[in-house]
Amino acid sequence: MPYILAIESSCDDTSAAVIYNSKILANVIANQQIHEQFGGVVPELASRAHQQNIIPVVDAALKKANISAEQLDAIAFTKGPGLLGSLLVGCSFAKTFAMSLNIPLIEIDHLEAHILAHFIKDTDEDAVPEFPFLCLLVSGGHTQIILMKDYFKMEIIGQTIDDAAGEAFDKSAKIMSLPYPGGPLIDKYAKEGNPLAFTFPEPNIDGSNFSFSGLKTSFLYFIRDQLKKNPDFIEQNKNDLCASIQYTIVNILIKKFIKAAEKNGVKELAIAGGVSANSGLRLKLQEVCNQKGWKAFIPKFEYSTDNAAMIAIAAYFKFLHEDFASLDASPYARESGRI
Ligand code: KG4
Ligand code: ZN
Numbered sequence: 001m002p003y004i005l006a007i008e009s010s011c012d013d014t015s016a017a018v019i020y021n022s023k024i025l026a027n028v029i030a031n032q033q034i035h036e037q038f039g040g041v042v043p044e045l046a047s048r049a050h051q052q053n054i055i056p057v058v059d060a061a062l063k064k065a066n067i068s069a070e071q072l073d074a075i076a077f078t079k080g081p082g083l084l085g086s087l088l089v090g091c092s093f094a095k096t097f098a099m100s101l102n103i104p105l106i107e108i109d110h111l112e113a114h115i116l117a118h119f120i121k122d123t124d125e126d127a128v129p130e131f132p133f134l135c136l137l138v139s140g141g142h143t144q145i146i147l148m149k150d151y152f153k154m155e156i157i158g159q160t161i162d163d164a165a166g167e168a169f170d171k172s173a174k175i176m177s178l179p180y181p182g183g184p185l186i187d188k189y190a191k192e193g194n195p196l197a198f199t200f201p202e203p204n205i206d207g208s209n210f211s212f213s214g215l216k217t218s219f220l221y222f223i224r225d226q227l228k229k230n231p232d233f234i235e236q237n238k239n240d241l242c243a244s245i246q247y248t249i250v251n252i253l254i255k256k257f258i259k260a261a262e263k264n265g266v267k268e269l270a271i272a273g274g275v276s277a278n279s280g281l282r283l284k285l286q287e288v289c290n291q292k293g294w295k296a297f298i299p300k301f302e303y304s305t306d307n308a309a310m311i312a313i314a315a316y317f318k319f320l321h322e323d324f325a326s327l328d329a330s331p332y333a334r335e336s337g338r339i
Helices: 033-038 043-065 084-101 110-119 165-175 183-190 213-229 233-264 279-292 309-320
Strands: 003-008 013-020 023-031 074-080 105-109 133-138 143-150 153-159 268-272 295-297
Touching: 003 043, 003 084, 003 309, 013 043, 013 309, 023 043, 023 309, 033 043, 043 084, 074 084, 074 110, 074 309, 084 105, 105 110, 105 309, 110 133, 110 143, 110 268, 110 309, 133 233, 143 233, 153 233, 165 183, 165 213, 165 233, 183 233, 183 279, 213 233, 233 279, 268 279, 279 295
Parallel strands: 003 074, 074 105, 133 268, 268 295
Antiparallel strands: 003 013, 013 023, 133 143, 143 153
């Protein structure tokens, strides 16, 4: 029965988690505020901040889990996709730690981990999906509908042909001059707004693929035209604008997801990735699944956005199969044939 330390450093959050079987004992996250002023993540600053954060974050995770490093059975790290400089910090740290403790190293794909977060069982009551199930993976860099056949056996049913759903949120927020990352702020202001106040066109894309770049452009032009008439337009309509753009993005996502579920005859639907923290998306999925008599799997808030707990649960399943990495494992920035 393993204790595993997992490290996530693919973007701008440094996180360390300790798992014992499928129960998370600690999940510590250090956010990097430095990027806010630049309106996006600056890769060099991110890797430097990871270097500063990693030891204190791992130390805090071990303390919280109330175990010593010597009790660990394996060390897991995010191998990709992500920012190379950021991934390298987690990867080098994990290798060194595993080598010094003489325990196995486990490499984990960040996207698989987002989905496998659904298998964390913090209590015996936590329900987990049954294979096959369909997962809508929505993050800052990805938007995919994935048919999950087994823990590490998945098939992409559809994906975005341009921007990811997270980018649609963040770029819309930027157009409204909201700070980065704008997704959580849109969610916050949307709660006070009218989702039908403004309507934006939904794309007409075949099959289960998505497109968000047209929506971004029409939002940009709409705001630009309104600002010409009223320079205070954004400030005066912030809540309604956020509610309306969120409503449109959620509708685009859910419609395709439901169609894909019907087409594939799957009745268990999960959402994963940072955008799965969105309250509009969470509500809508639950509502649709209730209507159809399907099961909705919505990750706990702390396991939605980037975190090491999801790396830890994926590592647990690899540990059971003794699927260990070699010490010359190196990270990858882009998706790498995981499916
Ligand atoms: O999975 P994640 O934390 O990092 C990546 O792997 O990309 O996802 C980050 C994305 C960002 O685009 C962020 O704005 C979005 O998730 N996000 C949200 C919310 N929380 C995070 N988007 C909408 N509503 C939220 N509550
Ligand atoms: Zn992520």
